[in-house]
Amino acid sequence: MNALSRRGFLGALAGAAGTGVLAGGAGGVALERARDGDATVAFDGEHQAGIATPVQGHLHFAAFDVTTTSRAELAGLLRDWTVAARAMCAGRPVGEDGAVDGSPLAPPEDTGEALDAGAGRLTLTVGLGPSLFDGRFGLADRRPPALVDLPAFPGEALDPARCGGDLAVQACADDPQVAVHAIRNLTRIAHGRAAIRWAQLGYGRAASTSPDQPTPRNLFGFKDGTANPGGDDAATLAEHVWVQPDDAAQQHPGAAWMTGGSYLVARRIAMVVETWDRTSLQEQEQVIGRTKGAGAPLGGTHERDEVDEVDPAALPASSHVRLAHPSRHGGARMLRRGFNYVDGSDGLGHLDAGLFFLAYQRDPRHAFVPVQQTLAAQDAMNEYVRHTGSSIWAVPPGTSPEGFWAEGLLTGAG
Amino acid sequence: MNALSRRGFLGALAGAAGTGVLAGGAGGVALERARDGDATVAFDGEHQAGIATPVQGHLHFAAFDVTTTSRAELAGLLRDWTVAARAMCAGRPVGEDGAVDGSPLAPPEDTGEALDAGAGRLTLTVGLGPSLFDGRFGLADRRPPALVDLPAFPGEALDPARCGGDLAVQACADDPQVAVHAIRNLTRIAHGRAAIRWAQLGYGRAASTSPDQPTPRNLFGFKDGTANPGGDDAATLAEHVWVQPDDAAQQHPGAAWMTGGSYLVARRIAMVVETWDRTSLQEQEQVIGRTKGAGAPLGGTHERDEVDEVDPAALPASSHVRLAHPSRHGGARMLRRGFNYVDGSDGLGHLDAGLFFLAYQRDPRHAFVPVQQTLAAQDAMNEYVRHTGSSIWAVPPGTSPEGFWAEGLLTGAG
Numbered sequence: 001m002n003a004l005s006r007r008g009f010l011g012a013l014a015g016a017a018g019t020g021v022l023a024g025g026a027g028g029v030a031l032e033r034a035r036d037g038d039a040t041v042a043f044d045g046e047h048q049a050g051i052a053t054p055v056q057g058h059l060h061f062a063a064f065d066v067t068t069t070s071r072a073e074l075a076g077l078l079r080d081w082t083v084a085a086r087a088m089c090a091g092r093p094v095g096e097d098g099a100v101d102g103s104p105l106a107p108p109e110d111t112g113e114a115l116d117a118g119a120g121r122l123t124l125t126v127g128l129g130p131s132l133f134d135g136r137f138g139l140a141d142r143r144p145p146a147l148v149d150l151p152a153f154p155g156e157a158l159d160p161a162r163c164g165g166d167l168a169v170q171a172c173a174d175d176p177q178v179a180v181h182a183i184r185n186l187t188r189i190a191h192g193r194a195a196i197r198w199a200q201l202g203y204g205r206a207a208s209t210s211p212d213q214p215t216p217r218n219l220f221g222f223k224d225g226t227a228n229p230g231g232d233d234a235a236t237l238a239e240h241v242w243v244q245p246d247d248a249a250q251q252h253p254g255a256a257w258m259t260g261g262s263y264l265v266a267r268r269i270a271m272v273v274e275t276w277d278r279t280s281l282q283e284q285e286q287v288i289g290r291t292k293g294a295g296a297p298l299g300g301t302h303e304r305d306e307v308d309e310v311d312p313a314a315l316p317a318s319s320h321v322r323l324a325h326p327s328r329h330g331g332a333r334m335l336r337r338g339f340n341y342v343d344g345s346d347g348l349g350h351l352d353a354g355l356f357f358l359a360y361q362r363d364p365r366h367a368f369v370p371v372q373q374t375l376a377a378q379d380a381m382n383e384y385v386r387h388t389g390s391s392i393w394a395v396p397p398g399t400s401p402e403g404f405w406a407e408g409l410l411t412g413a414g
Numbered sequence: 415m416n417a418l419s420r421r422g423f424l425g426a427l428a429g430a431a432g433t434g435v436l437a438g439g440a441g442g443v444a445l446e447r448a449r450d451g452d453a454t455v456a457f458d459g460e461h462q463a464g465i466a467t468p469v470q471g472h473l474h475f476a477a478f479d480v481t482t483t484s485r486a487e488l489a490g491l492l493r494d495w496t497v498a499a500r501a502m503c504a505g506r507p508v509g510e511d512g513a514v515d516g517s518p519l520a521p522p523e524d525t526g527e528a529l530d531a532g533a534g535r536l537t538l539t540v541g542l543g544p545s546l547f548d549g550r551f552g553l554a555d556r557r558p559p560a561l562v563d564l565p566a567f568p569g570e571a572l573d574p575a576r577c578g579g580d581l582a583v584q585a586c587a588d589d590p591q592v593a594v595h596a597i598r599n600l601t602r603i604a605h606g607r608a609a610i611r612w613a614q615l616g617y618g619r620a621a622s623t624s625p626d627q628p629t630p631r632n633l634f635g636f637k638d639g640t641a642n643p644g645g646d647d648a649a650t651l652a653e654h655v656w657v658q659p660d661d662a663a664q665q666h667p668g669a670a671w672m673t674g675g676s677y678l679v680a681r682r683i684a685m686v687v688e689t690w691d692r693t694s695l696q697e698q699e700q701v702i703g704r705t706k707g708a709g710a711p712l713g714g715t716h717e718r719d720e721v722d723e724v725d726p727a728a729l730p731a732s733s734h735v736r737l738a739h740p741s742r743h744g745g746a747r748m749l750r751r752g753f754n755y756v757d758g759s760d761g762l763g764h765l766d767a768g769l770f771f772l773a774y775q776r777d778p779r780h781a782f783v784p785v786q787q788t789l790a791a792q793d794a795m796n797e798y799v800r801h802t803g804s805s806i807w808a809v810p811p812g813t814s815p816e817g818f819w820a821e822g823l824l825t826g827a828g
Contacts, residue, residue: 058617060756099635100707104696111691112635112706113754116628161761176617177631180756184633184765188691195763201756203472203590214530217591219598221513221526277525277602282518292526293514340527342474342594342615343757347575349609351598 127393
C-alpha cells in the first residue's frame, strides 16, 4: 500500500474537478471542455441540473422501489444521495475516504471505476413516482395534482418490469463509465432502504441546444429534436417546463414543495427497425413529415422551417410532426431529452432498439397526456413503434448547497 | 423533396470522410482526430483493422447464424458485407444511393442514422465460428486445427443464447451510433442469408496502447490492461497475435487461408458487483494483485512494475495478475480488447454488468485455453465473476482493396 501517493492522487483529482463549472447554456464551450473529462455542471441551483443542461453523450436511468416504510429513513436516503451526488457531479469520489484512502479492512466508500475519469459533465436528477404518495410515508396529502397516473393509451405494449417505481435517478454524462458509476454508487447507498426496480441505458449526441451542432438522428435515421426548446431559452422554459407558484396545481394544499420543479414522463419506445428499413423513402418521409436528408418539413426547404407554415397539402395529416405540433395542443411544448438505446438483440434475429423518450414539462395533463392521446390514435408512426415502458415523475426543484433532494416535501410544512 | 441539396449533403459528407486515414498505432493523434468524428481507420491491409487499432469508445458485437445452405450465397454475403463495411469505415453510407438519394419509391439503401456522424474511427472485424465448418458449406476440411471447440471450464454459467454462432462482426467506433449503424446495416444486408444470434454492446475508454492516457478501469474499479501489448508493437503482435505461415497449425492441408489472421475468444464475464462492493479494500487488492489507486502490483510501487519482479511474499499466489502472468504459461500473451458492459438491471435489484472480454491470439491452444484453465481452477476472483457467454472465432487476414472477407477460405485452393 502507499497511502501517501494515494492521497496525492485523490488530491490532484479533486483539484482538477473544480476547474470548469459550466452554466446550462454554454453550448460549444461545454462540449469542448467535456472532452477533457473535467468539465462540471453545477449541482445546486433553483432547478435541478440535467433538465436544461445541454444533453450529454450517455444516460443511465434507474427506477427504485423504496423498501423501508420509515419516512425518516426515506428522508435519510434522499439526504445521503444528495451528499454523494453533489460530490460525484463535482468529480469527487463518494465518501470521505474514496476508493483507496480508507481502512484496508473496510470496503471502499467509492467503487472506484470512475477515479480518473473526471466529472464528465455528470448531472444527477431525482424524480418521485406516484406510488411514493400511496400512504406508506404519510405523504398522500402532498401528492401534487399534476402528478397523475398516466392513462392507458391505445396500442401500447407495456412490460410491467419496465414501468413505475417510487424514485428515479437520471444520470447523464459524456463518459458512460461516469454515469454508470453514479447509479451504482447511489444504488449501493440505498441498500436496505431502496432497490433498483428497472434501469435503462442510452446514448445521445451533441444536443440541438447548441446551434453549431447538427440535430441528432434517431434510429429511424431522421433528425429528432429540431423544434425542441433551447436549454438557455429561459422564457420558454418558464412557460412550459418549470412549475410556477401561481399554477392552479400549486394552489393544492401541500403542493408548494413542487414550485421550481418539473414533471418527467419516461417512455421506452421500441422501434421495429427491420420493418421500417423495408419501407420506401417516400413512406418514411410521409410518416415523419420531414425529409430524411435535411430534415425540412415536407413542403418546406430548411430544417427549421415552421411546420405550421409549410404548404399543408404537402404535409400528411397523419404525419408525426404535424400531429405533435404545439398548434394542435393549445401551444403545449415539452423539453425532450431522449436517448437512443440498443439492448442487444431480441432473440428473434432483430435488434432490440429504439428511443428512451424523456420529456420534462410544467403539467403533464396539458402536455404529454393530450399529445400522446392524439399520437396513439392517429400517428402514422404507430406501425413502427411499440411503447414498452412507461413512468411519470415529480421532479422537485433544485437544492441549496446545504439542502437535499425533496427536502421541501419531506421536511416542509407542505 | 430536394434531390440537389441532398446530393450536396452527401458529397460534403464523402469529402469530409476522406481526410483522416489513420494507421493503427497513431495513439494520441488518433484520439484527437476521433473527436471530430471524421477520423477513419484504413479498412484494407495485411491484417483486419479492429485488432491492433487503438481501442475505440464503443463496441457493438454481433454473432450470426447462417440461414442459407449455399456456399455461393455465403460467399456472396461476405462479399456484400465487405463492400458495405469498406464504405462505412470510410464514413460513406451503404450502397450507391445512400439514405436519401435513391428512388422515393424504394427503401433507402442506408438506414441513415449515422449520416452526419462521420466515420468515428469505425472498424469492422469479421470472425468465423467452428460451426461454419460443420459440413453445410463443404468447408470441413478447411477448419484450422487452432479453431478448437473451447473446453468446459469449472464454474462457468454459460447461457446458450449468448454462445457460439457461424459468423461474428466486431464493430468498434468512437460514436455508439456509428457502431450500431454498422451492425444494423450488415444485419439488413444479411437478410435471407444470416440472422443475428446474439449481440453485445459495451463501452471502453482511451486505450492503454496510448501511453499518455490512463489505463482504463474495469467495473471492479481497478486498472485493467496495464500489461497489454501495444498495438504498435509489431514484434510482440507477430509473436503472439498474428498467425504465421510456419505455425504448426498452418501446415494442416486447407489452413493456409488463415495466415495473417488471428483467433478471437469472446467471453461475457458478469461481475457480482454488489458482493464485490461489500469486500474490504485489502481483499479486493489481494484478489486482483494490484493496488486500487495506482494499479501497482502488490509489493511494487508503480503501475508498470513487472509482476514477476516484485516481492513474491506480497503478491498472493491466488491473485488474478499472478495466475494470468505469461511466466505461468510459457510466455503466452494475448491482445485483450475488452469493453465494460451494463445491460440494465437483473430484475433482482442488481446491476447486470461486467466485462465483455475480447482477446486476440495466435493459437488459443497455447493462450486462452491454458490460461483460463488455470484461472478457473485457482483465481481468487472467481467468487466475484460468472462467465455467462462464450465463443471462439477464426479471424481471417485483411483484405486487398478489391478482395473480400474470408476470400481465401471461400475461393482459394485451401
